[in-house]
Amino acid sequence: MEELLTGLEKLWSGFLGIVIFGALIALLFFLGSRFRGRLSRPAAILIFLGPAALLLIMGLIVPAVRTIFASTQDASGNEFIGWANYQWIFDSQFDIIVNSILWIVITPIAATALGLTLALLLDRMRREAVAKSFIFMPMAISFVGASIIWSLIYEYRAPDKPQVGLLSQIVMWLGVDDPPKWLLWQPFNNYLLMVIMVWIQVGFAMVVLSAAIKAIPSDVVEAAELDGANGWKLFSKVTIPMIRGTLIVVVTTIMFAVLKIFDIVRVMTNGNYGTQIVANEMYAQAFVQFDIGRGSALAVVLFVAVIPLIVFNVVQLRKDRATR
């Protein structure tokens, strides 16, 4: 009962926040509409754009600049040490970089390939909506929730005891007597963590690619079929080229998500047993070790890795649009 009351109190403060915010906006609108004549336009621009601009400057632009600056400082952020933090990353944290690259390459390709296969299969079956819903569902689940779901699958028990983890049990049914401790099993534990991300992202790839396949004009397909193309040939010479742009967008979008993934590794292994990646190490350095310099340098590495993905994505879509 008491908990319900504190709960209501919490909801009340959320509601209060919304009311105060609404009142502030209403006040701004009221003030803005008092301006008439020549001043009305600048006032409107200031009031409509001002709040968002201020928040973006304070929340993204200035912090980004400060982080780049802090990445050249020592742990306490007081002394300039040049490239030393980056030197540290590339000298002693090399396995983290390797892990991150494996994540960025394998996960998007696996998720997209599986998503494409599903999209092609769905195109050839009835009542696809139910299947689509269930395969898409993991996207609604948080990474933390997904990690707990999958820790049930990777749970290890001694082989003479009843098994609790599904993977161990399946492997034992298949005749392996002594399944490994999955999450400690280097280097394969990395791939087991990637499976979680693939599980989440396949639905996204499937839905987007399925829409792209349905959008291929049917006369193109018919013409190719009249010319004798079918099966693999139809797929590789017609379907793939027609959805190339979408494929690239799907891959880069998943890459983008993977780059910054932090929750899965943190919840499953906390970066131990050789599973550390850049985004989680950044959190560990900045908020556990309180090494502002190294944490910032890792954030900058993420930033630099993201830029080409976005640029590539935009350029590709533009080109795709121009040729169509």
Added chain:
Amino acid sequence: MSVEAHEMPRLPDVDSLEEKPETIPQAARRKLSSPWASFVVVVITFLWTVPTLGLLITSLRPAADAQNSGWWTFFANPAVTFSNYAEVITGGDTIPNGITPYFFNSFAIAIPAAIFPLTLACMAAYALAWVRFKWSTAVFFGIFALQVVPLQMALLPLLQMFNLGWSLGPIPIFPDLNRPGSEQSLLAGTYIPLWIAHTMFALPLAIFLIHNFIAQLPRDLMEAARVDGASHFLIFRKIVLPLSVPAIASFAIFQFLWVWNDLLVALTFAGGTPDVAPVTAYLANVKGTYGAQLHLITAGAFIAIVVPLIVFFALQRYFVRGLLAGSVKG
């Protein structure tokens, strides 16, 4: 500047997971549909659902069963209990803290953190699309480009700002809210840093997506309203907002789920206390400390994911549209 310049990457239109009426060639192609394809899809659908099913079943089993036998043995030995949920909800002998305060925190964080950025983004998008000024295109592209800044870049400086204030030389931009003689900021233990941080991080994408929508509203309508002497504020309230409801709904759902499922921002700005931390922080914490209590952790996880799942199945159309549009966020 041309309209083309405002067109940015957009994924193919996927309105929903629902089936649409087939065209004749599609129907013809379907005649070729192979039972094999259906079989493979059914198998994969099953595989994709099994992990979540395992979570649900484990959360409903008595503690001894859940810890000493696999959830699949449930079908041979079905014993159902709700005591795991009771213990996780109120706290109990094993885990003293219940999930309830965190559950309410998640709502108190996510609902405002969806409304604030949307409101500000609608306003900014309207200004950029319809109150055009000399630099409006440049500003729009600048905001679009901000999407490349990963969350991680902003966390540390933002945390310092909330704790110590921030000033540009002598001009205070964000006040130092420390109580005199205390290390604690006035904002500590409130939702305000979380709301502000989520709003800041959501704005670039929100402005971009809503701008794409608002810019396509009919020009005649806007000009007629201007000729009739309506102010920008009136046009925004009476014309732009009502017409933008579909775009707003999609993004609102996406943003709500994004905030609900977020862990990084929550850990950074809320810590793990029951005062303000959301369910994700609670789960991450409990998983680390009580990892062996499978029956309780699964019950907690199911409570946390049930809200997004309800949103998913109830609002699938908006959900898919918002999620696809927003999948580049971060």
